[in-house]
Amino acid sequence: MAGDSGSWNEKIEEVVKGIVEGRIRLHEADRILGNANAAALARRLALERMLGVGLSSIGSTILDFEEIVGRNIENPIGAVQVPVGVAGPLRVNGEYARGDFYVPLATTEGALVASINRGAKAVTLSGGARARVIHDGMTRAPAFWTPGIDEAVRFVRWVRERIEDIRREAESTTRHGRLIEVQPFIAGNIVWLRFVYSTADAMGMNMATIATDRAAEWILKNYPGTARLVAISGNMCTDKKPAMINMLLGRGKTVVAEAVIKRDVALKVLKAAPEDIDAVNRVKNLLGSARAGSMSYNAHFANIIAAIFIATGQDVAQVVESSMGYTWTEVRDGDLYISVTLPSLEVGTVGGGTRLPTQREALAMLGAAGGGDPPGTNARKLAEIIAATVLAGELNLLAALAANELARAHRLLGRGGARSRG
Numbered sequence: 077m078a079g080d081s082g083s084w085n086e087k088i089e090e091v092v093k094g095i096v097e098g099r100i101r102l103h104e105a106d107r108i109l110g111n112a113n114a115a116a117l118a119r120r121l122a123l124e125r126m127l128g129v130g131l132s133s134i135g136s137t138i139l140d141f142e143e144i145v146g147r148n149i150e151n152p153i154g155a156v157q158v159p160v161g162v163a164g165p166l167r168v169n170g171e172y173a174r175g176d177f178y179v180p181l182a183t184t185e186g187a188l189v190a191s192i193n194r195g196a197k198a199v200t201l202s203g204g205a206r207a208r209v210i211h212d213g214m215t216r217a218p219a220f221w222t223p224g225i226d227e228a229v230r231f232v233r234w235v236r237e238r239i240e241d242i243r244r245e246a247e248s249t250t251r252h253g254r255l256i257e258v259q260p261f262i263a264g265n266i267v268w269l270r271f272v273y274s275t276a277d278a279m280g281m282n283m284a285t286i287a288t289d290r291a292a293e294w295i296l297k298n299y300p301g302t303a304r305l306v307a308i309s310g311n312m313c314t315d316k317k318p319a320m321i322n323m324l325l326g327r328g329k330t331v332v333a334e335a336v337i338k339r340d341v342a343l344k345v346l347k348a349a350p351e352d353i354d355a356v357n358r359v360k361n362l363l364g365s366a367r368a369g370s371m372s373y374n375a376h377f378a379n380i381i382a383a384i385f386i387a388t389g390q391d392v393a394q395v396v397e398s399s400m401g402y403t404w405t406e407v408r409d410g411d412l413y414i415s416v417t418l419p420s421l422e423v424g425t426v427g428g429g430t431r432l433p434t435q436r437e438a439l440a441m442l443g444a445a446g447g448g449d450p451p452g453t454n455a456r457k458l459a460e461i462i463a464a465t466v467l468a469g470e471l472n473l474l475a476a477l478a479a480n481e482l483a484r485a486h487r488l489l490g491r492g493g494a495r496s497r498g
C-alpha cells in the first residue's frame with residue numbers, strides 16, 4: 077500500500093465502519109480502496125468487530141493479495157497456515173522423475189510424515205520405486221438435450237464426423253491444450269460428450285472448460301438437428317466426486333508406481349515380514365474394501381495426496397478422485413512386490429495455486445516448479461513423484477498394521493507422547 081499511512085488508515089477505517097453498519101458489502105472493499113491488501117485488512121477488522129473474535133493470526137501472512145485476487149480468491153481476509161514436513165530421501169526411477177527426492181507434506185495429522193518417511197527409507201534401501209504415467213488426459217463432459225434416442229444417435233454420429241472442426245475450435249482457445257478425443261455417452265434422450273485434453277503442465281480444468289465451451293458453441297451453431305446444451309459440466313467428467321468412469325478411463329494422470337522391498341529391509345526397517353504385509357493388503361485393502369462397498373482399494377492414498385496437494389498448490393477438492401486407486405502386493409522369493417495404481421491423479425505445476433510463493437517453493441524442492449521443457453514434463457514428473465510417495469506411505473501403513481503398531485504410533489506422535497525423537 078503506497079502513500080501516506082495516516083490517510084490509508086482513515087480510508088480503511090471508513091470502509092470498516094461502512095461494512096459494520098451494513099452500508100458497504102464485504103466485496104466492495106476492493107473497489108472502494110483500490111488495493112487488495114487494504115481491502116483484506118478492512119474486511120478482517122470489520123469481521124473482528126462484528127463477530128467479537130480476534131483474527132490477527134489469520135491476518136498474519138506473506139501473501140500479496142494484489143497478486144492473488146482475480147486469480148485465486150475473492151473476499152480474502154488472510155491465510156491459514158498448515159505445517160509442512162518432509163519425507164525423504166525417496167528414490168524414484170521414473171520416466172520423468174529420476175533421483176532422490178525430499179517430498180514436502182502439509183498436514184496436521186501426527187505420525188503421517190513419520191509413516192511416509194519410514195516407507196521412503198524402505199523403498200530407497202530397496203533400490204527405489206519405478207513410476208510410469210500410463211495415460212494423460214483432463215476431461216470436461218457437457219450434457220446435451222435431444223428430443224429422443226433417434227436424435228441422440230444422430231447427434232453423436234454427426235459429432236464423430238465433425239471431430240476435426242471441433243478440435244480446431246477447442247484448440248483455438250489455448251496454446252498448450254490439445255484435444256485427444258471425444259467420448260460420447262447416451263442415457264435416454266440425453267447425450268454427454270466427454271472431451272479429453274492433454275494440458276501440458278497445467279492440471280487443466282480451466283483450460284478444458286474454456287476449450288469445451290467454445291467447441292459446444294460451435295456444435296450447437298452448426299448441428300442441423302435439435303440439440304440443446306443442458307450444462308457445460310454434465311458430471312460424466314467427473315470432477316470432484318468419486319466416480320467409476322475415472323477409475324476405468326482415467327482423468328488427469330493415470331500413474332503406476334512399483335517396488336520390490338527386500339526381505340531384510342522389510343524386517344529391519346518396517347518390522348514386518350513380507351507375508352504379513354501381503355496378508356494385510358489382501359484382507360484389508362481387497363476383501364475389506366469389497367465387503368464395505370468401497371470404490372477404492374487402498375489404505376490411505378488420501379493422506380499422502382492431500383498432504384502433497386496442500387503443499388504444492390493443487391486443487392484440494394480433487395483429492396476425492398485423485399486418491400482413488402489400488403494397492404497390489406505379491407511375495408516374490410521372500411521379498412515383497414508392491415504396486416500402487418492411481419487412475420485419476422489431477423496435478424499441475426503451472427496455474428491454479430501452484431503460483432503462490434510457498435507452494436512454488438514446495439514444487440521447486442521437487443525440481444518441478446513452473447512449465448517443463450518440453451511442456452508437460454514437469455507435471456508428469458510431479459505425478460511420478462506423488463505415485464512413488466503414495467507407494468511409500470501405503471507400504472508403511474500396511475507394515476504398521478501387520479506389526480500392530482498403529483495405535484501406539486498415534487498415541488506417541490498424535491497426542492504429544494513423544495515431543496522429540498532424541
Ligand SMILES: CC(C)(COP(=O)([O-])OP(=O)([O-])OC[C@H]1O[C@@H](n2cnc3c(N)ncnc32)[C@H](O)[C@@H]1OP(=O)([O-])[O-])[C@@H](O)C(=O)NCCC(=O)NCCSC(=O)C[C@@](C)(O)CC(=O)[O-]
Pocket residue numbers: 185187188189190191193194195197345346347375376379472473476481482485486489497
Ligand atoms: C511412527 C512409526 C514410523 C515409527 O516406527 P518405528 O519403526 O518405531 O520407527 P524407528 O524409530 O525405528 O525409525 C524408523 C524410521 O521411521 C522414520 N521415522 C520414525 N519416527 C520418525 C519421526 N518422528 N519423524 C520422522 N521420521 C520418523 C524414519 O525414516 C526412521 O529411520 P531413520 O531416519 O531414523 O533412519 C511407525 O510406528 C508407523 O509408521 N506407524 C503407523 C502410522 C501411520 O501410518 N499413520 C498413517 C495415518 S493412518 C490414517 O490416517 C488412515 C487410516 C489408518 O484410518 C486408514 C485405514 O483405515 O487404514
Ligand SMILES: NC(=O)C1=CN([C@@H]2O[C@H](COP(=O)(O)OP(=O)(O)OC[C@H]3O[C@@H](n4cnc5c(N)ncnc54)[C@H](OP(=O)(O)O)[C@@H]3O)[C@@H](O)[C@H]2O)C=CC1
Pocket residue numbers: 249250251252253275276277278279280281282283284285315391424426427428429446447448451452
Ligand atoms: N473452470 C472449471 O470448471 C474449474 C476450474 N478449476 C480451477 O482451475 C484451475 C486450474 O486450471 P488450469 O487450466 O490448470 O490452470 P489455469 O487456468 O491457471 O491455466 C493454466 C495457464 O497456464 C498457461 N501455461 C503456460 N505454460 C504452460 C505449460 N507449460 N503447460 C500448460 N499451460 C501453460 C496456459 O496457457 P494456454 O491455455 O494458452 O496454453 C493457461 O493460461 C485451478 O485454480 C482450479 O481450482 C477447478 C475445477 C473446475
